[in-house]
Amino acid sequence: MTNTPEIAIVGGGPAGLMCARVLQGHGFDPVVYDADSAVDSRDPGGTLDLHADSGQIALEDAGLVDAFLALARPEGQAKTGRDQYGRVQKEFTPAEGDTAAPEIDRGQLRKMLYEHVRPGTVRWGHRLTSVVPLGSGRHRLEFANGATAEADLVVGADGAWSKVRPLVTDAVPGYLGVCFLDARYDDVDTRHPEIAAIVGDGHMVANDSAGRALILQRNSNGVVRGYLAFRAELDWHEKAGVDLSDREAVRSYLLGEFGGWVPEMRQFVAENDGDYVPRSFWALPAPLTWEHVPGVTLLGDAAHLMAPFGGHGANLALLDGAELAHALARSSSVDEAVPAYEEAMFERSGELAVAANAALVEFFSDAPGEPPDHEEEHRNYEARAAEYRRRRAEEAARG
The missing domain is CATH 3.30.9.30 (D-Amino Acid Oxidase; Chain A, domain 2)
Incomplete structure (x- = not known):
């Protein structure tokens, strides 16, 4: 880009931190704002499986595969399905060397990403209260602690109840x-x-x-x-x-x-x-799209909150962060980069969100279906990862 834009990322979870890390690798200087007082100030929740075709690709882009593998639990891919009588209905034990979807604690992932952005990148204790359009794609962010900031691009990585989302859509969870x-x-x-x-x-x-x-x-x-x-x-x-x-x-x-x-x-x-x-x-309604609004976009749950069945939410969030950073790096302006990122993100997330929401409804119905075939899932993750890398290589070769 001719002029380096000021980028404000709202939300210091995995999506926002991943975006910041990859942006910094491309020479940008984003600022992340988060309501928490520190990276470990609250219970982060349980564990995540990071898929080869999404979350792990983002980790590769961020140069964090080794840091991830030092914390990940490949054995955590094991799954057992039972009925109310304790009878085993289905079992899956990962093969030796299977790294299609290793587990990592949410808190460990967040802390790892935080430790790999530049010191001072994250402004803790900044709970967003409003975003005010200033014209020409610039916005002013106002925080509960009285602080304000201006940016050429506001990235909403602030989760299910995003304060940034209303700038682009009236959809609500x-x-x-x-x-x-x-x-x-x-x-x-x-x-x-x-x-x-x-x-x-x-x-x-x-x-x-x-x-x-x-x-x-x-x-x-x-x-x-x-x-x-x-x-x-x-x-x-x-x-x-x-x-x-x-x-x-x-x-x-x-x-x-x-x-x-x-x-x-x-x-x-x-x-x-x-x-x-x-x-x-x-x-959120799925598939969810919106008309591009200059100077604003969304990542992760802010863009495509879905049921957790399939484990796609966090994986897509990480990939969103990396892909937005890449789009900004290869484009001549924010107005060129963001619509391209959004179009690809809509295509990537829409079908998965529809399927995840339907799977939850079926699972809790009076006639739940068969559990998924986890061996097939893992083969699919690896195959899609190979296809993703192939497409990227072709795009890079075309310049």
Whole structure:
């Protein structure tokens, strides 16, 4: 570019940090603004599988494959599907050398990316309150702490409830009809050996035909995270008279909700360490597109929030960040780069979002379908990664 644009990235999660890292590799000097007080100031959630055809490509672009592999857990790709009686319905054990979708804790990924951007790149404690158009694609960002900033490009990497998104679309997330309670089991191999054995090295998913499920994930440092999920209205706890801050009241309700499950499976409901954290599944309309607005674009959940089935959200977010950086590097202006990035991002994310949302609805229906073939998934990740690299090489050769 003739003139280096001022780039403000709103959101210091994986998408925003990846974008900043790759931009810096191209000679740009972005600033990342995040509401958190520090990179590790809150519970980041569970574990992620980074796919060969998306998240891992972004890591390659950022020069962070070795840093990722030092933290990743290839054995965490293992998956077991069970029913409410504990019977194994399907199992997948990754072959030796399988790195199609290794697991990494969300917090570890965020911290790793943060440690690989230049010092001072991230301005912590900056909660965005408004973005004001100034004309000619420039915008002023206003923060709750009284700070302001101006930029030629505002990148909304600020998640499901993005404050940047309304600049380009009036789409808002819709509730998918499933709530869940986040639980954890610490020092699991010593304190909860039966739970550790059932979960194994990776994931264990169990569901019934009444819209209830247990989704358990092995994390690092001897932790298992559990998601106790069920179809319900958002205010289910109010209608049931359950105080979500009362651990025993929540436990009593859940033991009733999962009353038809065998004790082996109900232990996940009753033996968690700490409180149950209420959450729910939301998604943006899919496929979502918008007419380009000068000086603004979106990454990750801000652009294509979807159900977590398939694990595509975080992977697409990382790839979005890298691809936006590349588009800016190879274009003569922001106005040329951003529409090209958005067109490719819409195509990349739309079909996957539709499929992920449909998969969640089916999984929690009265007639859940067959679990996915994980061996085939891994083959597909590798094949698509090879195709992605081939297309990139052809584009580079054409100049």
